[in-house]
Each structure stands twice: as structure tokens, then as C-alpha cells.
Amino acid sequence: MGVLMAVYGFIRDNKLGEGLLGPIDVLFGDGDYAEPDFVFVRRERIGMITDRGIECAPDLIVEVASPATADRDKGIKREMYAWYGVPHYWIVDPDQRAVEVYRMLQDPVNPAVIARESFTWQPEPGGAVLEVDVPELFSRMDELVRVHREQGR
Numbered sequence: 001m002g003v004l005m006a007v008y009g010f011i012r013d014n015k016l017g018e019g020l021l022g023p024i025d026v027l028f029g030d031g032d033y034a035e036p037d038f039v040f041v042r043r044e045r046i047g048m049i050t051d052r053g054i055e056c057a058p059d060l061i062v063e064v065a066s067p068a069t070a071d072r073d074k075g076i077k078r079e080m081y082a083w084y085g086v087p088h089y090w091i092v093d094p095d096q097r098a099v100e101v102y103r104m105l106q107d108p109v110n111p112a113v114i115a116r117e118s119f120t121w122q123p124e125p126g127g128a129v130l131e132v133d134v135p136e137l138f139s140r141m142d143e144l145v146r147v148h149r150e151q152g153r
Contacts, residue, residue: 003062017042034080041058041059063077081104099115100113
């Protein structure tokens with residue numbers, strides 16, 4: 001998915017920490033865990049990534065919604081991530097061609113910003129800023145799907 005690769009490249013290029021594609025376990029508390037599509041943990045917290053999974057609230061979680069998962073992603077998962085202190089949560093919705101951007105520590109009560117054009121992400125105050133061009137990301141995703149289908153996969 002284009003957005004995950006863009007975020008991964010930004011994290012790597014700016015030496016911000018670890019970006020990990022799922023499935024990977026995020027262990028929040030006793031019996032509370034999730035398997036997000038993508039997680040980011042800042043470099044100063046890398047020690048929280050163990051053989052068991054990520055044993056802290058990641059700094060960013062990204063879920064790619066499908067008709068089967070959208071309600072769960074927007075409901076119980078969002079609530080759990082907010083409860084455990086995940087500061088940034090994005091839901092990529094290919095059907096709506098939008099990204100729901102939650103800045104949960106800044107405003108845990110209000111709904112997401114629905115980004116259809118662009119949005120920015122700054123994982124560290126005063127640090128590098130990623131500007132996400134939403135239509136470009138979905139067009140890259142469409143191209144990958146087209147090539148995948150042409151190759152008969």
C-alpha cells in the first residue's frame with residue numbers, strides 16, 4: 001500500500017526509529033493486544049520491541065480498512081489505541097479514497113480529520129515533517145493493483 005511505503009521511507013530516511021509492517025503484535029496490557037497493519041516506534045523507544053512484539057503504545061498505528069474491518073477500526077480499535085496512549089492513528093480507506101487522521105493525544109474526543117487531498121505528520125516536535133498527498137498515494141496503489149492483476153497474481 002502506497003501510504004505505508006511512503007511512511008516507511010520517511011522514517012528510514014530521517015532515522016526516526018522503526019517502522020514495521022504487520023502482522024506484528026502490539027501488547028498493551030494484560031489481555032489487550034492488537035495486530036495493526038503498520039506501526040512506528042521512535043528510536044528512543046526501540047527497546048520496547050521484543051521477540052513477543054511491541055510492548056508499549058506505538059507512536060503511530062496505521063490500519064488499512066476493508067468493508068469487513070472498517071467498523072472495528074473506527075470503533076473498538078480507535079478507543080483502545082486512545083486509552084493506551086497511541087498519539088497518532090490513521091485509517092486508510094481505499095473505498096472512500098481517504099485517510100482518517102486521528103491525533104489522539106492532542107484531541108482524543110473529536111473525530112478524525114478526513115484527508116482526501118493531503119495531510120502532514122511530524123513524529124517529533126521540531127523534527128522532519130511528512131506531507132502526504134492522498135490522491136497520489138491511491139494512484140500508486142491503483143498502479144500496483146493493475147500490475148499485480150496483469151501478472152496473473
